[in-house]
Amino acid sequence: MGPLNRRAFLQLSSSVLVSGAVNAAIPAVSPLQKAIPSSGELIPVIGMGSWITFNVGNSVTQRKARSQVLDEFFNAGGRVIDSSPMYGSAEDVLGYCLHELDRQQDAFATTKVWTSSTQQGRVQFEDSKRLWQLPRFSVYLVHNLNNWRGHLPYLQELKQSGQIKYLGLSTSHGRRHSDVEDILNTQLIDFVQLTYNAADREVEQRLLPLAQEKGVAVMVNRPFQTGRLINRVKRELFPEWGAAMGCDNWPELLLKFVISHPAVNCAIPATSQVEHMRENMGANYGRLLADYERKRIADAIRDL
Numbered sequence: 636m637g638p639l640n641r642r643a644f645l646q647l648s649s650s651v652l653v654s655g656a657v658n659a660a661i662p663a664v665s666p667l668q669k670a671i672p673s674s675g676e677l678i679p680v681i682g683m684g685s686w687i688t689f690n691v692g693n694s695v696t697q698r699k700a701r702s703q704v705l706d707e708f709f710n711a712g713g714r715v716i717d718s719s720p721m722y723g724s725a726e727d728v729l730g731y732c733l734h735e736l737d738r739q740q741d742a743f744a745t746t747k748v749w750t751s752s753t754q755q756g757r758v759q760f761e762d763s764k765r766l767w768q769l770p771r772f773s774v775y776l777v778h779n780l781n782n783w784r785g786h787l788p789y790l791q792e793l794k795q796s797g798q799i800k801y802l803g804l805s806t807s808h809g810r811r812h813s814d815v816e817d818i819l820n821t822q823l824i825d826f827v828q829l830t831y832n833a834a835d836r837e838v839e840q841r842l843l844p845l846a847q848e849k850g851v852a853v854m855v856n857r858p859f860q861t862g863r864l865i866n867r868v869k870r871e872l873f874p875e876w877g878a879a880m881g882c883d884n885w886p887e888l889l890l891k892f893v894i895s896h897p898a899v900n901c902a903i904p905a906t907s908q909v910e911h912m913r914e915n916m917g918a919n920y921g922r923l924l925a926d927y928e929r930k931r932i933a934d935a936i937r938d939l
């Protein structure tokens with residue numbers, strides 16, 4: 636049954652039955668996808684990060700273990716992979732794993748420029764291509780707004796020459812939100828990456844509505860608060876109301892909270908474990924949640 640969990644399968648079966656369109660073969664279920672506003676291209680709602688989790692250096696054992704994590708990701712319909720030169724060996728390890736799995740074509744590869752030097756930024760782009768073993772990137776971001784004024788013209792050049800498809804910038808954990816707001820108001824960018832989860836909700840006030848208004852895609856980092864949130868909730872019994880929302884476990888529920896926000900295109904949870912990847916990718920299927928359901932999750936997190 637591939638990436639389908641039992642509940643998703645039952646939902647599919649019942650929707651097929653309700654529509655009366657029952658064929659001998661049940662169609663493969665597609666992942667939930669959202670359109671990038673600047674192009675209309677669809678991307679799956681659950682991607683993956685690589686900070687720490689893929690920074691495993693040269694150990695062949697560790698690299699092969701990460702290949703298995705990535706294999707699980709692709710098999711569950713994942714495509715968006717996020718990294719940065721800031722993440723140690725992560726870009727190199729991703730390049731190794733993508734090559735080993737022969738999945739270069741399937742990756743919606745996202746990386747970043749992370750240097751205060753405009754000139755060094757050009758060198759870093761070439762380094763990233765070599766490390767990932769890719770000729771181009773889907774998304775290229777200015778990491779943490781570092782020298783964004785210096786880097787943006789080069790990113791525009793890269794986009795025009797087809798070496799990247801989309802450009803933008805990233806921030807995290809509530810940092811420099813007013814600068815991000817200024818950039819959204821004054822610059823033409825395709826993507827913004829920011830922190831959002833059921834506990835850290837500051838971006839709901841200004842940045843998410845503004846991104847939506849400006850037609851900028853939102854990629855969400857730290858959906859589990861770097862793991863702190865998930866460690867808190869996993870001590871609690873999974874609630875009946877969570878199952879009623881079509882989720883099987885806490886990670887899936889927390890990710891559904893994030894991706895169901897109308898301004899959000901995808902979340903990029905990071906994991907080093909196949910079993911965790913399987914849980915997370917549950918959120919790539921089923922349905923998005925209504926506002927009242929998202930509120931219920933946020934209230935439960937607040938009351939923990």
Ligand SMILES: NC(=O)c1ccc[n+]([C@@H]2O[C@H](COP(=O)([O-])OP(=O)(O)OC[C@H]3O[C@@H](n4cnc5c(N)ncnc54)[C@H](OP(=O)(O)O)[C@@H]3O)[C@@H](O)[C@H]2O)c1
Nearest residue numbers: 684685686805807856857858859860861862904905906907
């Ligand atoms: N400014 C920026 O550009 C910026 C800043 C921050 C993050 N990011 C990007 O966003 C990605 C995600 O953020 P993050 O890595 O900081 O934090 P995160 O995704 O919120 O949390 C990652 C942690 O959650 C744990 N985890 C994942 N799935 C789990 C599951 N199903 N059950 C239990 N634990 C689980 C992982 O441990 P296990 O390995 O044990 O699963 C890991 O320790 C980063 O990797 C990076 O690519 C970008």
